[in-house]
Amino acid sequence: EAGVTQSPTHLIKTRGQQATLRCSPISGHTSVYWYQQALGLGLQFLLWYDEGEERNRGNFPPRFSGRQFPNYSSELNVNALELEDSALYLCASSGRTVRANYGYTFGSGTRLTVV
Amino acid sequence: RKEVEQDPGPFNVPEGATVAFNCTYSNSASQSFFWYRQDCRKEPKLLMSVYSSGNEDGRFTAQLNRASQYISLLIRDSKLSDSATYLCVGQPGGSYIPTFGRGTSLIVHP
Numbered sequence: 242e243a244g245v246t247q248s249p250t251h252l253i254k255t256r257g258q259q260a261t262l263r264c265s266p267i268s269g270h271t272s273v274y275w276y277q278q279a280l281g282l283g284l285q286f287l288l289w290y291d292e293g294e295e296r297n298r299g300n301f302p303p304r305f306s307g308r309q310f311p312n313y314s315s316e317l318n319v320n321a322l323e324l325e326d327s328a329l330y331l332c333a334s335s336g337r338t339v340r341a342n343y344g345y346t347f348g349s350g351t352r353l354t355v356v
Numbered sequence: 357r358k359e360v361e362q363d364p365g366p367f368n369v370p371e372g373a374t375v376a377f378n379c380t381y382s383n384s385a386s387q388s389f390f391w392y393r394q395d396c397r398k399e400p401k402l403l404m405s406v407y408s409s410g411n412e413d414g415r416f417t418a419q420l421n422r423a424s425q426y427i428s429l430l431i432r433d434s435k436l437s438d439s440a441t442y443l444c445v446g447q448p449g450g451s452y453i454p455t456f457g458r459g460t461s462l463i464v465h466p
Contacts, residue, residue, distance in 0.1 A: 274453075276456075282458065283443070283456050283457060283458035283459060284400070284443070284456040286453055286455075289453060297453055329397075331399055331400075344390045344392070344402035344405060344445075345400075345402065345454070346402070347399040347400055347401070348399060349398070349399050350398075350399050352397075
């Protein structure tokens with residue numbers, strides 16, 4: 242069974258540009274979670290999508306947005322990139338009935354560098 | 357105060373040593389707890405869930421103390437390959453969003 246897949250692996254952007262990150266959940270999973278891990282910091286919750294809807298949002302500005310497609314894959318968009326957006330962006334997925342009592346499975350992440 | 361706090365370390369131990377990490381949480385409504393392992397520049401991977409009754413998996417033992425609001429991870433007979441950052445995670449009941457600690461760095465040396 243394929244795990245959570247993320248693309249691209251690495252992304253280099255210039256300040257002010259937009260970045261689009263993609264995530265495909267484990268087959269059968271309907272929820273996708275996005276996290277940011279900046280250097281030296283813990284995982285910060287960004288967004289949760291379930292059944293195509295945004296269910297919860299972390300403490301991030303509106304220029305962080307995303308969507309979930311009918312096949313449950315997801316995009317994270319970051320507009321007007323700032324240097325401090327440089328981080329590892331991680332995606333995780335879970336099934337409809339999972340309360341995360343079984344923990345997350347993360348994708349390998351997209352490392353975004355803003356120059 | 358952060359919801360989940362960990363000593364960042366690093367904990368520097370020789371092979372074969374026993375090492376323990378503690379993690380405190382502030383949200384008394386937290387019901388699910390986990391330990392994740394994260395290797396350098398890699399994604400976190402679930403190590404084990406934590407139960408009040410304790411949870412053992414080989415050399416690893418996790419424990420939850422609700423009265424004092426902390427969870428612990430004990431690693432016996434440390435291996436070089438145990439070198440990593442260990443993240444503790446708490447999740448309130450009914451919430452799908454867990455809170456991650458910043459992690460504790462473990463370095464096992466020969």
